[in-house]
Amino acid sequence: MHELSLCRSLIDLLQQQAAVSQFSRVKQLWLEAGPLVAVEPEALKFAFTAARPLYLSCAFIIEEGMAVSQLRRIVEAMREAARAAGVSIITGDTKVVPRGKGDGLFINTSGLGVIPQGLELAASRCEPGDRVVVSGTLGDHGAAVLQARGELALASNLTSDCRSLHGLVQHMLAQTTEIKAMRDATRGGVAAILHEFAAASGRAIRVFEDSLPVKPEVRGVCEILGLDALHFANEGKLVAVVAQERADALVRAMRQHEAGRDACIIGEILEGPAGRVQLRTLMGSERLLDLPEGELLPRIC
Amino acid sequence: MAPLALPLPPGFAPRGALLALGGDLKNTFCLTNAQHAVISQYQGNLQQLAVYEAAEQAQQHYRRLYGQTPVQVVSDGHPDYRSRRMGVGLSVRSQVQHHHAHLASCLGEHGYPLDGAPVLGICLDGTGYGDPEGLWGGELLYGGYAEVRRLAWLQPCALPGGEAAIREPWRLLVAQLLQTGINPAETTDIWPLMAEKPLAIIRQMVERGLNAPLSSSAGRLFDAMAAALGCYAEGVSYEGQAAQALETLAHSWQGTDPVEMYAFPQIRTKQGWQLDCRCLWPEVMADLRAGRAKAEMALAFHLGLARGGL
Numbered sequence: 101m102h103e104l105s106l107c108r109s110l111i112d113l114l115q116q117q118a119a120v121s122q123f124s125r126v127k128q129l130w131l132e133a134g135p136l137v138a139v140e141p142e143a144l145k146f147a148f149t150a151a152r153p154l155y156l157s158c159a160f161i162i163e164e165g166m167a168v169s170q171l172r173r174i175v176e177a178m179r180e181a182a183r184a185a186g187v188s189i190i191t192g193d194t195k196v197v198p199r200g201k202g203d204g205l206f207i208n209t210s211g212l213g214v215i216p217q218g219l220e221l222a223a224s225r226c227e228p229g230d231r232v233v234v235s236g237t238l239g240d241h242g243a244a245v246l247q248a249r250g251e252l253a254l255a256s257n258l259t260s261d262c263r264s265l266h267g268l269v270q271h272m273l274a275q276t277t278e279i280k281a282m283r284d285a286t287r288g289g290v291a292a293i294l295h296e297f298a299a300a301s302g303r304a305i306r307v308f309e310d311s312l313p314v315k316p317e318v319r320g321v322c323e324i325l326g327l328d329a330l331h332f333a334n335e336g337k338l339v340a341v342v343a344q345e346r347a348d349a350l351v352r353a354m355r356q357h358e359a360g361r362d363a364c365i366i367g368e369i370l371e372g373p374a375g376r377v378q379l380r381t382l383m384g385s386e387r388l389l390d391l392p393e394g395e396l397l398p399r400i401c
Numbered sequence: 402m403a404p405l406a407l408p409l410p411p412g413f414a415p416r417g418a419l420l421a422l423g424g425d426l427k428n429t430f431c432l433t434n435a436q437h438a439v440i441s442q443y444q445g446n447l448q449q450l451a452v453y454e455a456a457e458q459a460q461q462h463y464r465r466l467y468g469q470t471p472v473q474v475v476s477d478g479h480p481d482y483r484s485r486r487m488g489v490g491l492s493v494r495s496q497v498q499h500h501h502a503h504l505a506s507c508l509g510e511h512g513y514p515l516d517g518a519p520v521l522g523i524c525l526d527g528t529g530y531g532d533p534e535g536l537w538g539g540e541l542l543y544g545g546y547a548e549v550r551r552l553a554w555l556q557p558c559a560l561p562g563g564e565a566a567i568r569e570p571w572r573l574l575v576a577q578l579l580q581t582g583i584n585p586a587e588t589t590d591i592w593p594l595m596a597e598k599p600l601a602i603i604r605q606m607v608e609r610g611l612n613a614p615l616s617s618s619a620g621r622l623f624d625a626m627a628a629a630l631g632c633y634a635e636g637v638s639y640e641g642q643a644a645q646a647l648e649t650l651a652h653s654w655q656g657t658d659p660v661e662m663y664a665f666p667q668i669r670t671k672q673g674w675q676l677d678c679r680c681l682w683p684e685v686m687a688d689l690r691a692g693r694a695k696a697e698m699a700l701a702f703h704l705g706l707a708r709g710g711l
Contacts, residue, residue: 252611254602323565324562324602325562326561326562326566385449386449387449388450390483392481398563
């Protein structure tokens with residue numbers, strides 16, 4: 101289907117032009133294609149929609165007795181979120197489990213999209229000197245969940261950072277081609293992503309304690325609980341590795357996007373040893389940042 | 402003086418060299434050969450990168466120096482100890498429980514023979530990973546080098562905030578009070594600092610087990626008592642600081658009359674005996690309200706615990 105290759109060439113041209121003319125978004129594109137090009141307009145339109153997330157499948161495991169009104173509210177919220185993200189929920193599965201065996205509702209999703217040509221994001225591409233960037237404050241979701249579950253009588257208003265990131269991702273990819281790797285931080289927090297990147301790239305990563313963006317309310321929760329925001333869950337943050345010379349410009353661009361207002365550089369890729377993640381503390385010393393095996397157990401003898 | 406070459410006690414005939422990786426915060430490692438256990442110099446806190454790298458290099462250096470290639474590696478059972486990730490490349494790995502290791506090292510230091518009669522060991526420390534799990538620190542163990550049985554221990558109490566509780570002794574006092582059924586919010590007349598602490602959250606952490614693991618640690622009990630007597634209740638800058646202040650306070654008691662000790666009764670459980678720590682707190686509070694000298698109270702605590710333990 102030559103419309104697809106035409107589309108890819110158009111995107112390349114646009115990206116080159118974007119770098120030169122310093123624009124980050126294309127709102128409308130007029131294309132004159134003569135009859136001998138034999139382009140099917142519908143096929144060309146489809147090709148452009150392929151350069152982003154497309155489809156979602158969705159499996160529900162529902163506990164018998166769950167209120168239909170509650171289920172309806174959740175499904176309607178999902179529909180709205182999918183519509184806003186331009187994603188179609190196209191298939192799914194439903195199971196009902198006996199009362200007491202399901203904890204209300206479990207929703208499992210799988211997504212499908214298309215990677216534009218020329219884009220190769222992989223942790224293995226990380227090189228010493230590259231900068232590690234985070235799109236915003238750490239641990240908002242983990243702290244908010246603790247409050248929402250009634251686990252803690254926390255006075256402050258903690259809100260989850262739950263949001264779609266693909267708008268920010270497109271914005272970032274339009275800014276520079278020097279992004280080596282990108283991943284969203286969920287369970288296990290930003291610390292888990294750092295370990296994944298370090299292991300996959302065979303490099304070490306250093307993060308700077310004084311650069312970690314944490315909301316005061318979240319910091320307060322961490323202090324009381326004795327936990328680290330680096331390990332708290334997020335639901336609307338990503339970690340990216342970018343070439344050193346592009347890092348500042350990328351962060352500036354991210355801050356212009358609503359999903360990246362608090363973006364900043366938090367660390368750098370080191371030569372080695374492979375898989376190590378370390379933290380430069382506020383005092384200037386280097387500490388190993390390990391992932392706990394299970395429950396956090398004190399080591400102090 | 403290190404490296405310290407300790408002669409292996411009678412009865413030990415190891416097959417091949419062994420590398421014992423040591424603890425995490427005050428690390429030393431040990432390389433054994435046929436006759437000796439060579440103990441390294443103090444390494445330090447392995448979570449500090451510089452220390453970790455120096456310890457790795459030291460291990461390599463010892464292997465070259467003593468011409469020993471260990472065939473087996475032994476580590477502590479704590480899942481998060483950094484020391485466990487050392488000794489890469491050595492495939493035969495085993496673990497020893499923290500307090501069993503303390504008991505065995507005491508025996509080894511005194512050349513106790515391998516086939517000697519079982520001993521009773523009182524193992525008191527800050528924190529050590531238990532067997533099969535849990536946090537121990539105030540244990541009465543019965544056995545020897547090969548194995549031990551846990552006969553008795555201090556009544557476990559929560560550490561709200563995990564390591565934060567170790568750094569801020571007031572948390573341990575709150576946990577002890579909650580366990581005793583005393584509301585910390587009603588103790589501001591003797592402990593004014595309670596008024597500005599997030600007591601409700603600490604209570605929830607303890608009740609729900611949210612980063613508030615239980616520990617039978619003697620060290621933590623000392624810290625709680627230290628906090629009660631105003632010794633570094635807000636925070637310590639090194640492990641043991643609060644307990645050392647408590648000891649100094651106890652030593653400063655000049656009275657000549659016998660000191661009335663605090664009581665630590667025993668509770669029988671299915672697995673063994675526990676030393677009940679709850680009786681301590683109403684007495685401490687009554688004494689503080691009555692104006693009993695803190696130095697005397699500190700001494701009463703030390704003596705009472707010793708009597709309870711023995």
